[in-house]
Amino acid sequence: MIEGVSVVIPAHNEEQSIQSVVTEVRQLLAQNNICAEVIVIDDGSQDATASAAQSAGARVLQHRSNRGYGAALKAGIVAATYDAIAIMDADGTYPARYLPQLLTELEHADMVVGARLGKDVHIPLIRRPAKWVLKHLANYVSNARIPDLNSGLRVFRREIAMQYFPILPNYFSFTTTITLAMLCDNYAVSYIPIDYRKRQGRSKIVPWDAGSFAILILRMAMLFRPLRVFLPLALVCLCYGVIKMSFDLMHDPNISASAILSMMSALLIVLIGMLGDAIATRLGRLNHQAILGVRPNEAIELPSSKPKSVGPIAQESQDPVIYSLAKN
Secondary structure, rough: OOOOOEEEEEEOOOOHHHHHHHHHHHHHHHHHOOOOEEEEEEEOOOOOOHHHHHHHHHHOEEOOOOOOOHHHHHHHHOOOOOEEEOOOOOOOOHHHHHHHHHHHOOOOOOOEEEEEOOOOOOOOOOHHHHHHHHHHHHHHHHOOOOOOOOOEEEEEEEHHHHHHOOOOOOOOOHHHHHHHHHOOOOEEEEEEEOOOOOOOOOOOOOOHHHHHHHHHHHHHHHOOHHHHHHHHHHHHHHHHHHHHHHHHHHHHHOOOHHHHHHHHHHHHHHHHHHHHHHHHHHHOOOOOOOOOOOOOOOOOOOOOOOOOOOOOHHHHHOOOHHHHHHOO
């Protein structure tokens, strides 16, 4: 049961939209009788973002300088009062009306993401090709289907997020990293389709950030699923070595040095990948549940169809192990 939620909103020079975002969130949660607080992290803004958020009724934390989207989220998560954390952007793109639905779903999941798959989604066309490539790369690394890799509207438990703080970056890739980390660690991640409104103001993401996201995904693969990176590389080297060796034997009784080097490289790459995978598994990655392969909120017990009886005989039949231990 969700007792309350802390809504964390990082903001940098968002004077134009922050007041309406905070007001929308507070009114919606009050209408649904949800205990909540709204925390705005003013990440070194040079405008009146902080005063606008405070006048709307939010708790405001200020960074002396701009430290980044991820750093602002970390500060808000640490300062939160409630265990349930919701994050959303300050630019007005994410409708707050989905928060009650996300919080309800959190009772059966470890993180719930608002996937931008609704009927009214305004994502700039220039970003869609890069998003498509990054999504498929992330799907391959995590071996899961990810409808929206870096949605900025999601809810999760604070203790789950804080265990990943050492690897969560201070910039825009916070949401991408926590998504991949939780999927690789076998946490239960759910997705709910949402709309995505046009941004108020100017976006801070530039086109060449796609390269940084790709490097980040490969870095996460090295931390959690090393073989997903090393095995394809080894296969390429092996195929080249076999083809080159076959070509050499058809024209010359000797095998060329390049064919031998390629096959040796394939062997070394496989061994390095196996070593990395062994280290990741032995350390339990970052979640003690990962070795067991258990998703904490994935298995839901169905209510029993048998009528419950009362009395000592019924208690013995329902729980014979505990009863016999008590007798002995």
